[in-house]
Amino acid sequence: MHSKSYGVGMESFTIDDAARETGCSKHTLRYYEREGLLAPVAKAANGHRRYSEDDVGRIRFLQLLRATGMPIREMKEFVALTHAGDHTIADRVAVLAHYREALLARMAADREHLQRLEHKLDYYRGALAAADAVPEDITGNVRA
Amino acid sequence: MHSKSYGVGMESFTIDDAARETGCSKHTLRYYEREGLLAPVAKAANGHRRYSEDDVGRIRFLQLLRATGMPIREMKEFVALTHAGDHTIADRVAVLAHYREALLARMAADREHLQRLEHKLDYYRGALAAADAVPEDITGNVRA
DNA sequence: GTAGGACTTCGAGTGCACTCGAAGTCAAGA
DNA sequence: TCTTGACTTCGAGTGCACTCGAAGTCCTAC
Incomplete structure (x- = not known):
């Protein structure tokens, strides 16, 4: 399921993993990050994204918000609240x-x-x- | 509720009536007609639309189709079936x-x-x- | 007769949420 | 070395369902 393991218990997801895991397209994952819905994701040495378990959890929460009918605009405000x-x-x-x-x-x-x-x-x-x-x-x- | 009566039992709705009655905007009613979802509505002598009770019923059915998630494109096909x-x-x-x-x-x-x-x-x-x-x-x- | 207001047509514009494509970088395999 | 392929950024494009605005017509009230 996870692509690689970087140390004991330190699993991370490639963008492909995260997409498969959440059902979002890779495009959408980058879009969410660009829009600030997701804090900048960690990058491997080659510049490729490495999603943490927490990142995946946050993506799933974003999907829940969308599913309740919340528009992206308001999701941004909500994320801002969580950061505040x-x-x-x-x-x-x-x-x-x-x-x-x-x-x-x-x-x-x-x-x-x-x-x-x-x-x-x-x-x-x-x-x-x-x-x-x-x-x-x-x-x-x-x-x- | 209805604007005018043209003969016994022959009620008709202005576009304002139809909009109020169905909750669609006037723009949307004309749009639906333009798209062929609604057969051309009768016109008064001055060119203004006169919706019949049946028209209003059809609009409500269109709204139901939309509410079930049917896209406009497929609604057109459905309407074509009803006409066939x-x-x-x-x-x-x-x-x-x-x-x-x-x-x-x-x-x-x-x-x-x-x-x-x-x-x-x-x-x-x-x-x-x-x-x-x-x-x-x-x-x-x-x-x- | 003329000002106002509601209608008409028609094409263009909007907002949303993606979705895509071009151009570039990088690592692995033949 | 060179191809392959998956990633990167960024701006541009798409599809949907309206939604709007300009220009014109027509009736009513003053």
């Missing part, structure tokens, strides 16, 4: 609580959409069954 | 069933995201409680 120290924890809670609400609202909306979709499906399936029962012409012949 | 006649109903069912699955998958993912988010919130709230319990310096003074 423990006195920003209340602020962070406020932000996460906000996205928790938004997520709950989306989930409720999705449930309704699912219902409406299934209703439509039922309607179509009913039409399909009716078409099956009654031949499409009046000759009484079954279809080819 | 009843023999496309099986195809339409296949499409809707596909988006039903996708929606279910998203809902499951969202449930997991919600859990992870709440876990993080719990963590932060714990840190907050701990910080409240222990003064931020070692003088033993309570904070201002």
